[in-house]
Amino acid sequence: MDIARARALLRRHGPTAPIWRRRVAILGGAIAIGIVALAFATAADHAGEAFAVIAARWWWAPLLLTPAGYAAIAWITARFAPEARGSGIPQVMAATQDPDHAMGGLVSAKTVIVKLALTVATLFVGASTGREGPTVQVAASIMGYAHRLMAIPLRASVFIAGGAAGVAAAFNTPLAGVAFAIEELAAAYEQRMTLLVMTAVLIAGMVSLGLSGDYVYFGVMRQTLNVRETLIAAPFAGIFGGLAGALFSRAMIATGRAKIAPLPWLRAHPAIFAGGLGIVVAVIGVASGLTWGTGYGAARGIITGGEVPEWYGAAKFTTTLATAVSGMPGGIFAPSLSVGAGIGDMLRSVFPGYPPGAIVLLGMVAYFTGVVRAPLTAVIIISETTASRGLMMPLVASALIADFVAQAVSKERLYHVLAQGFVAPTKAEPSA
DSSP states (O other), X not given: OHXXXXXXXXXXXXXXXXXXXXXXXXXXXXXXHHHHHHHHHHHHHHHHHHHHHHHHHOTTHHHHHHHHHHHHHHHHHHHHOGGGSBOSHHHHHHHTTSHHHHTTTTTOHHHHHHHHHHHHHHHHTTOSOBSHHHHHHHHHHHHHHHHHHTTOOOOHHHHHHHHHHHHHHHHTOHHHHHHHIIIIIOSSOOGGGHHHHHHHHHHHHHHHHHHHOSOOTTOOOOOOOOHHHHHHHHHHHHHHHHHHHHHHHHHHHHHHHOOSTTHHHHHHSHHHHHHHHHHHHHHHHHHHSOXXXXXXXXXXXXXXXXXXXXXXXXXXXXXXHHHHTTTOBOBSHHHHHHHHHHHXXXXXXXXXXXXXXXXXXXXXXXXXXXXXXXXXXXXXXHHHHHTOGGGHHHHHHHHHHHHHHHHHHOSSOHHHHHHHXXXXXXXXXXXX
């Protein structure tokens, strides 16, 4: 009897027990996410730098490379891995509704491998896109496979934890990963998954930090605003940035739904559609020389006091929108922050006596909130990527006002609408 009881306890609490296998899955998955996210970031940076070299040597080259690249990448995506198109965050949100089925499509190994390769390719052809959204989809897949390997049943919380860890590793911002899990990935945040999310985020963040060093994504910002300046600038930035972000969101949603000719025909021919949009991106890029890629360099320059033309924000807005609706893999996080920096640069002329870097950050957080509709995530990302903790209250004020304005302009949240486009085909038409 004692031997039988001992065996039962061993099965329940021993090294092969579900609780230990789950812990191994979380630990192993989070470590893998940190490593893959860093390797992906390195490859993406090299691709962007290679395009910059080409554009600097032959100014006319992007007029050929960018449209052709857009068309080819959109065709490959639609033909071989349609679940890899776009950001990746809507796919993770859709995957939480049917975790087991999602491992065969939305977050399958094939999908994320294609996602990784084609996102790097989009940056090589000068696309105004980012790697953070794709990192979320890849990270959710890694966490899912880690749990399958350890024979742990898949739940929505597994993908939420993986996606949150992806945000943390991509930006080196653990708190932003937790906030994003609460605001966006989890429609109903369950208390029982708190430990899973926190553990995955912290481990992935620590791995990324250990391999890449303690860096601040956009550089350190020490400027602050006093109460009077905050009461004037924060609402202004919140209204202006929130309105611009909501217009971007509405434009993306409308492009996917509009029945006005020739949009339905163009959506049915993704290579032609993407190639035409690639021409728009190429012309603006060649004319400006500033709108290529993630926009990270331009945003950092604006924050640290660099000068850009007043039309930079509008130009980056246009190229990011063209890229986002083209059907190619790629995210909007980094480009949105860059557009927000352009908006913040315009606001500096409205408030010439205010600390310029602080005003730029208000524009960034307001625009990002308007697009993504996640004010807490926006504030934490800006705060952690610029070490601007002294601006926390002005950032919160701008983000909350921007969220209110965006809700009035666009009732639907962008990622939630895009996620629905992956739910129905996955369940009803998996081969589409």
